[in-house]
Amino acid sequence: MTKLEMVVARRKGLRLSLRKLAEKVGVSRQAVLDYERGIYGPGPEVWEKMKDVLGLEGEAKEYWSKLGIRGRPRKQKCKVAKCTNPVIAQSLCEKHYQKMKSLETN
Numbered sequence: 499m500t501k502l503e504m505v506v507a508r509r510k511g512l513r514l515s516l517r518k519l520a521e522k523v524g525v526s527r528q529a530v531l532d533y534e535r536g537i538y539g540p541g542p543e544v545w546e547k548m549k550d551v552l553g554l555e556g557e558a559k560e561y562w563s564k565l566g567i568r569g570r571p572r573k574q575k576c577k578v579a580k581c582t583n584p585v586i587a588q589s590l591c592e593k594h595y596q597k598m599k600s601l602e603t604n
């Protein structure tokens with residue numbers, strides 16, 4: 499089994515769909531599919547998350563000869579309507595996240 503085949507085997511072993519894994523590591527389903535086909539590998543941030551989720555070790559370049567820029571995490575927008583700030587946690591931007599936190603503690 500190649501290292502790349504191990505990535506696929508781990509995902510299937512954990513019964514994660516392409517979409518689930520994509521959600522967990524913050525990329526599109528298509529990106530995960532491209533990783534598994536060996537077209538290109540994840541960028542460093544995504545790889546860190548993938549290693550956590552799949553329980554893998556080592557550097558992405560040991561698994562893929564080519565690391566893709568499309569493997570970068572997707573910039574998500576805040577879930578608050580009309581807010582276009584980038585997400586920092588729990589699908590919220592910095593401002594709305596802090597607001598939610600302050601509501602929680604009150």
Ligand SMILES: [Zn+2]
Pocket residue numbers: 576577578581582583590591592593594
């Ligand atoms: Zn916001």
